[in-house]
Amino acid sequence: MSGILTAAVHPTIPDLITFIVAGLMVLAGAVGVILSRNPVHSALSLVLTLFGIAVLFIAQQAEFLAAVQVIVYAGAIVVLFLFVIMFLGVDKRENIESDPLRGQRPLAVVLMVVVLAAVIALGVNAHWATGVHHLVGRTGTPASNTARLGRSVFTTYLFAFEATAGLLVIAVVGAVVLARRPPESTGEADLEESEALGTGSDADGELGDGSAAALPEAAAAADESAEGMAPAGSEPA
Amino acid sequence: MIKPTLVDQYLAIFLLLVVGVLFAAGSFVASATLGPKKKPSGAKVAPYECGIVPDKEPPSRFPVRFYLVAMIFIIFDIEIVFLYPFAVIFRQLGSFGLVEVLIFSVVVFVSLLYLVSTGALSWGPAKRLQSGMPSRTSESTITRITAEADGPSTHQAA
Amino acid sequence: MSALAVVTAHSTIVLPHIRYLAILPEIVMLGGAVLLLGIASLVRRPLRVTVSTVGTIVIAGTSLGLALWQWADISSHGPYTAIDHAVVVDGFSVLITITVACAMILSALVGDGYLRREGVDGCEFHVLAMVSATGAMFMGEANDLIIVFLGLEIMSIALYVLAAMNHRRAASGEAALKYFVLGGFSSAVFIYGVALTYGATGTTNLTQIADFLSHNVIASNGVLLAGLSLLLVGFLFKVAAVPFHMWTPDVYQGAPSPVTGFMAAVAKAGGFAALLRVFVSSFGTLQSDWRPILYAVAVITLLFGAGVALVQRDVKRVLAYSSINHAGFVLLGVEAATAQGVSASLYYLFTYTFMTIGAFAVVTLLGRRGDGHHDIASYRGLAGRQPLLALAFAVLLLAQAGAPFTTGFLAKFQVVDASVNAGSVPLAVIAMVSAAIAAFFYLRIGLIMYTPVAGKGFLPGIEPLDDDEANAGPSGESETDGTGDAAPAELSAGNGQRPVWSGTEGAVVVRTQLNAELLLDTAPGEVQVLDPSEDIVEADAVDDETAAESAAEDTAKVPVPALAALAIGLCVAVTVVFGVIPAPLIDFAHKATLLFIP
Numbered sequence: 001m002s003g004i005l006t007a008a009v010h011p012t013i014p015d016l017i018t019f020i021v022a023g024l025m026v027l028a029g030a031v032g033v034i035l036s037r038n039p040v041h042s043a044l045s046l047v048l049t050l051f052g053i054a055v056l057f058i059a060q061q062a063e064f065l066a067a068v069q070v071i072v073y074a075g076a077i078v079v080l081f082l083f084v085i086m087f088l089g090v091d092k093r094e095n096i097e098s099d100p101l102r103g104q105r106p107l108a109v110v111l112m113v114v115v116l117a118a119v120i121a122l123g124v125n126a127h128w129a130t131g132v133h134h135l136v137g138r139t140g141t142p143a144s145n146t147a148r149l150g151r152s153v154f155t156t157y158l159f160a161f162e163a164t165a166g167l168l169v170i171a172v173v174g175a176v177v178l179a180r181r182p183p184e185s186t187g188e189a190d191l192e193e194s195e196a197l198g199t200g201s202d203a204d205g206e207l208g209d210g211s212a213a214a215l216p217e218a219a220a221a222a223d224e225s226a227e228g229m230a231p232a233g234s235e236p237a
Numbered sequence: 238m239i240k241p242t243l244v245d246q247y248l249a250i251f252l253l254l255v256v257g258v259l260f261a262a263g264s265f266v267a268s269a270t271l272g273p274k275k276k277p278s279g280a281k282v283a284p285y286e287c288g289i290v291p292d293k294e295p296p297s298r299f300p301v302r303f304y305l306v307a308m309i310f311i312i313f314d315i316e317i318v319f320l321y322p323f324a325v326i327f328r329q330l331g332s333f334g335l336v337e338v339l340i341f342s343v344v345v346f347v348s349l350l351y352l353v354s355t356g357a358l359s360w361g362p363a364k365r366l367q368s369g370m371p372s373r374t375s376e377s378t379i380t381r382i383t384a385e386a387d388g389p390s391t392h393q394a395a
Numbered sequence: 396m397s398a399l400a401v402v403t404a405h406s407t408i409v410l411p412h413i414r415y416l417a418i419l420p421e422i423v424m425l426g427g428a429v430l431l432l433g434i435a436s437l438v439r440r441p442l443r444v445t446v447s448t449v450g451t452i453v454i455a456g457t458s459l460g461l462a463l464w465q466w467a468d469i470s471s472h473g474p475y476t477a478i479d480h481a482v483v484v485d486g487f488s489v490l491i492t493i494t495v496a497c498a499m500i501l502s503a504l505v506g507d508g509y510l511r512r513e514g515v516d517g518c519e520f521h522v523l524a525m526v527s528a529t530g531a532m533f534m535g536e537a538n539d540l541i542i543v544f545l546g547l548e549i550m551s552i553a554l555y556v557l558a559a560m561n562h563r564r565a566a567s568g569e570a571a572l573k574y575f576v577l578g579g580f581s582s583a584v585f586i587y588g589v590a591l592t593y594g595a596t597g598t599t600n601l602t603q604i605a606d607f608l609s610h611n612v613i614a615s616n617g618v619l620l621a622g623l624s625l626l627l628v629g630f631l632f633k634v635a636a637v638p639f640h641m642w643t644p645d646v647y648q649g650a651p652s653p654v655t656g657f658m659a660a661v662a663k664a665g666g667f668a669a670l671l672r673v674f675v676s677s678f679g680t681l682q683s684d685w686r687p688i689l690y691a692v693a694v695i696t697l698l699f700g701a702g703v704a705l706v707q708r709d710v711k712r713v714l715a716y717s718s719i720n721h722a723g724f725v726l727l728g729v730e731a732a733t734a735q736g737v738s739a740s741l742y743y744l745f746t747y748t749f750m751t752i753g754a755f756a757v758v759t760l761l762g763r764r765g766d767g768h769h770d771i772a773s774y775r776g777l778a779g780r781q782p783l784l785a786l787a788f789a790v791l792l793l794a795q796a797g798a799p800f801t802t803g804f805l806a807k808f809q810v811v812d813a814s815v816n817a818g819s820v821p822l823a824v825i826a827m828v829s830a831a832i833a834a835f836f837y838l839r840i841g842l843i844m845y846t847p848v849a850g851k852g853f854l855p856g857i858e859p860l861d862d863d864e865a866n867a868g869p870s871g872e873s874e875t876d877g878t879g880d881a882a883p884a885e886l887s888a889g890n891g892q893r894p895v896w897s898g899t900e901g902a903v904v905v906r907t908q909l910n911a912e913l914l915l916d917t918a919p920g921e922v923q924v925l926d927p928s929e930d931i932v933e934a935d936a937v938d939d940e941t942a943a944e945s946a947a948e949d950t951a952k953v954p955v956p957a958l959a960a961l962a963i964g965l966c967v968a969v970t971v972v973f974g975v976i977p978a979p980l981i982d983f984a985h986k987a988t989l990l991f992i993p
Contacts, residue, residue, distance in 0.1 A: 058247065068318050076311045083304045122617065150322030154334055155411055156600075159418070159481040161319060162337065163533060163545045165344035166425050168312050170526045170549060172348035173432065174556035175308045176357050177519050178571075179301050326408070333410050344425075347433045354436035 018059050025052030039085045043078055050074040064146045305357050316345050416468065417477035417484045420458040420492050421532050424499075427454030428525035435518040442518045444510045448958070451503040451521040455528070459496035465489050474990050476538055480600055483538040486990030490741050490983070491535025491668040495661055498748050499528040501962045502657040505756040508956030509653045512764055513561065520560060524657060527553030531665030535672075540589045540599040540626075543669045547585065547633065550665050551578050554658050558650035561766060570649025577632070577642045585629025591622030601677040608680045623678060623685060630673075633666035634722045637696040644707075647715035648769070652762050655711065656755025659718050660748040667725050667744055675732050676991070682732050689730040690822055696723035697829035704836045710758055711769045713836055714751070717795060720833050721747055727810040727826055731817035734988050739809035742984035746802035746970065750794050753966025757788040760953050774840060776848035780952050785844045787963050794970045796837040797830050801974035805981065 025048055032045030050073045057066035153161050323330070323338050330337075352358050415422070431450050435442040466489045469475070474485030482488075506520060530550030537543040555578060559571030593599050595618040596607045613619060632639040647655050674685060700720030707713045721743075728740030761777070761784075762768050778785035794803035807830055814823040973980045 064322070072311065072314055072318065076307070076314050080304070080307050080311065083307050087301075087304065146322050146325045150326040150330075151408055153319065153322055154326070154330055154337065155408060156479050157481070157539075157541060158337065158411055158413075159478045160539070160541045160545055162341060163542065163549065164315075164319065165341045166526055166529060167545060167549050167552070168316060168345050169348045169429060169432070170523065170553050170556075171312050172309060172352060173519060173522060173526075174552060175305060175312075176352065176355050177523070177556055178559055179305045179357075180355070180562075329408050330410070344429050347429045347436070350436040351432050 015059065018055065022052045022055035022059065025049070025055065040082065043081045043085060046081070047074050047078050050078070061145065064149055302357070309352060309357070312348075313345070316342070411479040414475075414477040416465065417475070417482055418536075420461045420465065420496065421529050421536075423454060423458045423461060424496075424525055424532065425529040427451075427457070428522045428529070431518050431525070432522045435522075441516040444507060444516065447518045447521040448503050448507040448510075450518075451525060452500055454525060455496050455499040455503065459493060459500065462489055462492040462496060465492070469990055470986075476602065480602060481539050481542055482536045483602075484536060486987030487668070487672065487737070487741065488536035490745065490987040491664055492532050494664045494745050494748050495528045495531045495535070498657060498660040498664065498752060499524060501749070501752045501756070501965065502653055502660075504958045504962035504965075505656065505752065505759055506653040508959040509651065509759050509766075511956070513563075513651075513766065515560070520557070523553045523557050523560075524654075527557065527657075528661055531661045531668075534665040535668040537669060537672070538601050540592060540601065540604075540673070543673065544582075544586055544589055546665065547629070547669070548582060550662065551582065551633070554578075554654075554662060557654045558646060558658070560654060561651045564649070564766065566649040567651060570646045573649075574642050574646045581629050581632035581639065584625050584632075588622045588625030588627075588629060591618055591625060593622075595619035595622055601673060604677045605679065608678070619681075620684060623681065624688070626673060627670075627685065627688065630666055630670040631692060634663050634670065634725070635719050636692050636722050636726060637699045637719065638692070640696070640699070640719050640722075643719055644712045644715040647718070648709055648711045652711070652755055652759035652766055652769075655714075656752040656759070659714075659751045659755065663718070663722065663725070664744050664748060667729070667740060671729055671737055671740060674729065675737055679732070686730055686732060689726055690819060693723050693726040693730055693822060694825055696720070696726060697826055698832075701829040701832040701836075704833065707836070708771050709769050710761075710771055710774065710840065713771070713840065714754060714758070717833060717836070718751065720829060721751075721795070723829065724807060724810050724826060727814045727819075727822060730819060730822065731810075731813040733813060733817050734991070735816060736810070736813040737991065738984045738988040739806070739813040741987055742809055742981060743806040745980070745984065746794075746806045746973070749966040749969045750791050750803060753963050753970070754788065754791045754795065756959055756963045756966065757784060757791070760784065760955055760959060763953055771840065771843060774843050775846055777844040779847050781955070784953075784955060784963075787967050789841045789844065790967050790971060792837040792841055794974070796834040799974075800971070802970050802977075802980065803974070805974060805977050809981070 029045045029047070029049030029052060032048065033042045036042040036045060050069060054066040054069040054074070057063075057069060319341065320338065323334055327334060427450070431442075431447065431454070435447075465484060466486075469484060469486065469489065474483065476483045502524060503521065506524070510516075510520060527550050530546045530548070530553065533546030533549065534543055535546075537546055555571050555575040558574050559568050561567040589599060592604065595613075595616065596604045598604055598607065628639065632642075635643040647659070650658065678685060696719060700716050700718075700723055704713050704716030704720065707716060725740050725743050725747075728736040728738075728743060730736070731739075758769065759766070761774065777788075790801070794801035797804045797807040807826075811823045811826055814820075814826065
């Protein structure tokens, strides 16, 4: 057992290779998300990032977390992202040259540098006293790892576990309420309201216009297809 | 007893990954070598191929129901994530764990009931009425016809 | 492998003992909501508003009763923690539970009339509100950062959806989207704070964090301070304190008015409850670190909220900025970080619940059908038309301004007193200055209500009818152009559908009236346009008020449903009675603080 402990403290060559490869996957995916012109490619790059994180989890002996990461995030959530991209239209060319906010990009770069510097400074100066229970080395097989998690869920975090049921119910009800077609929607009233709400910023106006533009067509199709939603990009015929 | 390195343990998964990548790459290579070399003309790839080149993109309609189903999948996915650790230590927890999981599942099950009753999971062209949706009235029939008269694009089946 | 499996199998799990009384109000609230949802799913037609309202009031009332039982229990047996120390039942948590249950009952009363008026059927409004209330209760009794986070999320997600409840207003969806994006961001910041705090202390349990910090002097506590500040950001967003207030005016304005009242009361109660518990009890030893931050936040919150409210023209926006100002006052009590400060904050939260829900109940009624008439000009002459409604609103506004003989005055007095005793005299002075500024805009609304309408027309520069005029005007015509003959037909289909399902009054009559309205809608005439709908509202309402005799929209009386009147009456009664007889409520908050588990 002690051999394993030292192995965990001083990473072996395979561990190091795993870490470097997974780290490169994460970084390549992250860069791909922001550099891809096509939003679908961005979403697929995100899968690469999430997969790399799953590999890192495995390297840390968090097997259950890795499985959840792949199943829930890479499997389901990215699919949800792809749905949204399809709704909004893949072919639509977004004008990404002009900023909604003036000076947004330089500010973002400055902010990124500052945050990165702060994180590196924190990492280098790693003498923060913490109350973490020192647990170095393997906690056991993947099965016992999951068993430990189950134990936590049913003892310390039992109440949190049950409360999560409420959260899931609210998510279902919320999704249905929001996705349901309004029984009576008239375009012009909506436009007026949103203009009244707008505080003058561009984003407000766009939101109002977009929904109003989509609504006449949507209302026309309301009876034909109860849940059919016209994408915002399509023009009313 | 315990595998000392990760490589042995995850070699199978890694091999699967390699096979997957090879298959994808092989598909590309195969389609490039076996497929017709000539690129189809613009008129050929246009929708309907009826000879008239459309002057604008056909509005593609995507029922929001697809999204709803994907969303609901995630919610029940998360429920499964909770059930898996329970299954691993099921025997040690005994009836206590069973009762707790049943409470959890029943609460989430009610949301499934709600989904079925609102018709969020019903499929196909025959629409079930959602709560809050009116039954077909004379006005709505008029709307439907006029919507069809607008053009075939708006009436494209979901 | 086998050896480990044996080890795992033989180690027994110490199962937590569940003391059901500890979480009974929450069980009833959440279980009731789920039950209502189940019943609504099993019956074929959408649940009638009456059924949902009665169900909600019964459930919330039971929850309130159980909370009072808890109060009696801890008064005699003392506070305790339960379910592996995940929740704590003390005076503090019970007071928050009571506050939230009261807010739920009042909101259900107000929401009833609103849902009828807007023709929203089904149980979703009530289910979402009850689950949201449960989330706030979780925040009040959480003894673990994970529970705080879950409570925060349950409360917030339900509120995002509630804000989008009114499908017919794009503003409602826009408000929900803004709230959701910013709220999701703040939740992410919060959970990052939880992670860092866990890293620094080795536990998420609030009692254990307090233990750890009292037994260990951390020389280099950067991680802990980073976690603490991120937690603070998450809380301050929820309670709408100033650097994190951006969402408040738009969301308050865009959300349906009863939801706004509920949101103002419940989100503040839950947010401040968790803020107080986490910072005053768990991070009490780090007071010197977080008190200056809260000091600065309180100063800008007080001044900004009061100052910007002065120049608002929309009553809901005024109330939104006033809620920011109130958040500043509660922060005074938190900043004091003493027992007196906690007691004052609790008292403030409890009384503010009644003041704000009552005020938004009046706003709901005056918003009329469509919930769009919130311009301050449309309140002109209200006292002449509906003196009781105007009086109630005036009382609630004066209470918010801190007029004597109301709970508002006592609440402000107590937080300022606590602040002075804690040594933050300049802060207390700033708070009083901001109260004086705030009195202006409360009085402005009051004065406008008591100013009679000059003649039949309106004052120049004020366009009370701009919404409706625009509805019937250019945009309506452009739509007709765009879709040809389809527009009137589909509009009538759209509007005619609803009463068929509300099914209370004669559906046929209602539909013809709506069609008449739509015919008028396309004509250039403006003033009488919404008259038929006014009649429908009158018919729908439970009230006995006579129909408005005037043709002009804004000088017409608004119907006051009996349940909404009851809610407003309750709010005014609590505000005034406990303002005149302050002892019971102050003792209540004081005792709640005495029973506070550190």
